[in-house]
Amino acid sequence: MSHSLSFTGERFLPECSGEIWYEHWHRYALARQLCRDCSVLDVACGEGYGAAMVADVARKVVGVDISVEAIQHAKNQYGQLSNLEFIIASCESLPFPDASFDFAISFETIEHIEKQKEFISELARVLRPDGMLVLSSPNKRIYSDAHDYHNEFHVRELYRNELEELLHEPFPYIFWLGQKLLFHSAIWPENQSCSSAEYWVSEGRKITLASQLSVEPMYYIAVCSRNVSALPDRYDKLSLFSDDAEMVYQDYVRQTRRVIQLDQLLKHRDSFLLLRTQQMEEREKLIAERDALLDLRTKQLNECSDEINRLNTLLELRNEQVARHESLNDALNQQNDALNQQNDALNQQNDALNQQLVYRASLTWWLKSPLRFIVHAIKGNS
Template structure:
């Protein structure tokens, strides 16, 4: 964590921008993905938490309203990001919005669904406050990979959804839904330095390299959904990539590998020393003169 005077305590319930590496990439990527779709729009960030995402979107949107049920989070967000004129924060329940019908162009709500039971009411409220051609961007973890396969239980999650359940929930309120998979990956990347070329080549290999198939053959950890009552915007990408220039995750990984290699070498040295000491203290059989004196 980065020590700052205006940080919100990280309890595990809501992300703060002082978090690092994997969790940082996952959360910031969602808002970065939303930015081009929010340009010049009036945006609601429902369950905005600490406020970093609302602030990020406000760099391109005409207006952003961040709403969170936590008074402490809202007070913090106002203090930390309140200087931006097109950004405001309000305390409120995302599943019981008090805004007028059709007053927002875009609603974003990331990692909210799994925190409450009233999921249908939440999505219905988003549909109500959106314009007829408005866009909802919403995310949620995949119950199978996030919890069941990993054997993990997040104490702050009330109800996680399988892929089919998420699609069924969103489809009740939005005829047009596109689901994106999200997962932090370790990959080799190639990109054209002169900007030329066409399309993207995506391949996934088996561990031994015996098979290589097209596309991302990974089980998603999270889903990000784009939803609308009208056909989805043509500007929505097929894939979206995000990273930090410092490559914090990769740097940390390399550092851990180096530490483990050093530890392994030191363990080997100690084991060799123990073996040497054991060999030097093995009792030798008595000489023939000592055996004769013992008679």
């Protein structure tokens, strides 16, 4: 973009294309017709292309801009023109004496300024009493309101009555022009000059011949002066602007093709979305079936868990019974051991009795028995 300058969305550059290119160049083409052989001030000249265009027909042109970068670029780009000068300055405080210029240009500047009244007064100050100002401003009703659009670089946009009120005090005589990029079908005599123009308008199915354009301007162009004789005697022509490459039309064709391509993509997208929707529905159905199976499985698991809990309860009861049985068995075993011990003692006693009975039954016992009786008797007598 213009060597060292880049497009920010605020400052127009001649490398831009499309509607903005037509709008800006057409305005300077108009200014060229009005400022021939004049000393011209181009306020907020930006990149400098417009001041250079005007310099082709003007006696002297001074471009001012607050941007150091823009002015340095303009000097490098167009400094070879002897009647063209670029100065760094604020449009709210122009560094020129009173009545310095015949003609002043201010295109798409006023909407960027907060102190608009002071700005217009400053333009009037540097113009000669019969000087002329040509100024453009976006029509807020169409530019912003109708499209619900906000330009972040604009400080204050104006409706037509607001712009007229602002200009009327310093410049009591104003010639109004409208500008807008329009779509028309053109029919013209081939290889001949056009002696007149006609404007046909279609309203529904009714076609009528109109005396003027019926559309509302996107931009107002005000040609202002303090001297009514300084204004153009007659400006009743329709001014058209184009380029040999038909830039806007080519852009329109590209965009139309792009829209067709997007329509095709949208159709493919719709088909894909339909397929995707069907897949999603099928997936949701499978998910619902899975959830039902999970619910059933969960119910079965809960039932199994309840059965396991019941079996665990029975097992604990069985373990308690086994423990009681084991305890009883231990007690019985202890009793049995005691009985065995008693039985052993009885067996021992029985063995002793058996031995005694055997002894008494023997000859020895009987032989000793009389002696025992005699001894017992003697002990008794004693």
